[in-house]
Amino acid sequence: MAVAPQQNITAGTGTDKSFNYKPALALLASLFFMWGFITVINGTLLPHLRSVFDLSYTQTTLIESVWFIAYGVMGMPSAFLIERTGYKKAIIIGLSVMALGALCMVPAAQLPSYGVTLFALFVIASGITLLQVAANPYVAVIGPPESSESRLTLVQAFNSLGTFLAPYFGGYLILSRTIGGTSLEGTELTQAQRLADAQATELPYILVAVVLVIIAAVIWRSNLPQLGSATSRVAREERKKLSLWSHRNLVFGVPAIFIYLIAEIGVANLFINFAILPEIAAITPAEAADYLALMWGGMMVGRFAGSFILRKFPADKTLAAFASFAMLVMIGAATLQGPAAMWCLILVGLGHSIMFPAIFAMGIRGLGPLTEEGSGLLITAIAGGALVVVQGWLADLYGLQNSFWLTVACEIYVLWYAIWGSKPKQTLEAAEASTTGA
Template identity: 70%
Template sequence: MALTPTTATTTSGGAPAAGKSYGSALVLLASLFFMWGFITVINNTLLPHLRSVFDLNYTQTTLIESVWFIAYFVASIPSAKLIERVGYQKSLVIGLLIMAAGALGMTLAASIPSYGVTLVMLFVIASGITLLQVAANPYVAVIGPAETSSSRLNLVQAMNSAGTMLAPLFGAYLILGRSKGGTAEAGAVLTQAERLADAQSVVLPYVLVAIVLVVLAVVIARFPLPAMGSATSRIAKEERHKHSLWKHRNLVFGIPAIFIYLIAEIGVANLFVNFVSQPDIANLTHEQAGRYLTFLWGGMMVGRFVGSALMQRIDAGIVLAAFSIGAFVVMVVTVFTTGPVAMWALILVGLFHSIMFPTIFTLGIKGLGPLTEEGSGLLIMAIAGGALVVVQGWLADAYGLQTSFWLTAVCELYVLFYALWGSKVTNDLSGIKLEDDPFK
């Protein structure tokens, strides 16, 4: 660890000892989940703003989000190597500082203004978030007793949802609400001077974000986080090589399931403001539409609670199948209707998307036993599927924005296939405990 912990002891197995209070550490770590959820969703209100400032088509607009998710693929392995070299605590600090540097860089992009610099700075921010993801998720899982690890992860994930729900309000008020493009009616043409003025509205929000990130980095650097000990040690390489990841159907089909699901989730979120702003849908300004985006993310939070309760009594695969059918139905309604019905149908897809990522993830690693760590890494890298949202941007340019949501509907069908068949466990290794397994 980066700093010598003073508030926790560890058991002989390396995990922190039971009976200690980790509340303050969890609160601090939950703030990280909140911040990366918050910053990620700010993009959803930033995209229509940048489309107006730089006069972008839908392909160029969705390319912004593609760059964001390419960072997950590019930065994940370097992040793991950095954590191995400097430890989890220093990696958390470095990740926050990288994000802060990218946020400040966004003010430079606004001052020029430059579409290219904007892409680079968003890649920097996303790389910092990737480092936080790789470091914080396993850390939260092991800093307390093993029997409550799921409770801790659900707690911090709830904070992530809170961040995604509040970000649209922040973005709508400080970005869209302070710009000519954000308050103008759909189809309004801005002058060059108005575009330059609109670009400046990005400066204040990102300066505020950068300040918060730096403060968090300082707090974490000085905080005596509990030690992880040997609980995260990898099982010996020669033992792992006795088994193959590719003999596990639930993992093999789970990797593309997460990849494809991310295309659906990110496509809906990124194009939501542009869609509901259209005259034949809700005829709202971008500022007003940005506020409705809060309902989309709020639905995801509610859906997680509902899905969690259902899974106490019903098989997770069946619940996932039901939610994927619901998502497909509301996307078909979105494509074939107009007015408030189409808008609320698109909002409802957030409710049905809510359980998809965590449920696919847990089904994907089920039965992997000593291969769980490697399988988890592949599933996390599949988050890069969000980069292919540019395909929906191309469809929107070629065939119309409303028609492009057929891609989302097709993605829901693959999730349904995975829930009913692809997630079935084969070659179950869950009963295997190797001699040097730190969790036995």
């Protein structure tokens, strides 16, 4: 998948040293915050919906799969829309689509309907996909090229802030206001209680829709710089002579992103269901939501620390260290009993913190004119989060705790990618030639 060209800019963006891009960056940071916030609300919504609709783990994780299927389905249409409308209008459309999806959660709660809930979440995720495809390259080009990595790290930190605060929001406005959310695992609810619990989602999503509309209005009235396309024909001619598939770091990086998302989303969205088990922590879903926030907080802390560590140590070695830590704590989550197993899941947030940015950076290394297409493929790989349904299926067959062995396998692949798969083909060929010569 090719995203809209990001290297072509007009005066007033990255090539204009006098242009003050900080107000635009602040607006874009709010987008990163909101899609991180809304995505993680699902972490508190899933156990709630499981109680309301009496779902199996497979049906519960299908909700999250629908969310990430949107990345695969809407990625290309989003790129085409950006090419036709420009970045600013595409961002406004994305926010409007998200607000529409949030409002669709009101009839989904009133009915209540599992199918309408899936539809509403797909609409929200489609809007987020458009924002992802538009905002990431936009952040990279609105300021000086030499500080693009710093800008991306900064807005990703706001994304982490959203993921950190969302469990508190969802726990307070959804779980703590419901019978299912304040009861221990195994409590049977009456039909009237299920209906009342379902309607508890209305207020949070109405509030989310209002905030999204306000942000869209602010961006509509803002003076965001336009990105030009003066050199796009030259770039297209250069790309015709090259092949993405000759870059092993990208070829193995796409499945690395895909597989990493299975691990991150599986842990995040089964965390509450795992923590409330009698043999683990034996707490209520509302209490577990607070511990889930600690996991996302660990990811936020890990990103800030990782941004410093990556300035001192090579990305492949840093990724290998974080992947090794994640693998060890996930083995603990799959084998230990009591609160220790829950704390292993909390700590995996630290291990996961740098994985996406590190894999992404190593995946596009050395692509040159193919960077846009490579970036598009890596963004599309976010759809790997849809396969969380496989972990739900494993949980139904073999038990929730045993399903975390799938996460262990994901960490092993990321570790392999850091050690060997991320090495550019040219580097390997040079090393092999040196060995042969010796």
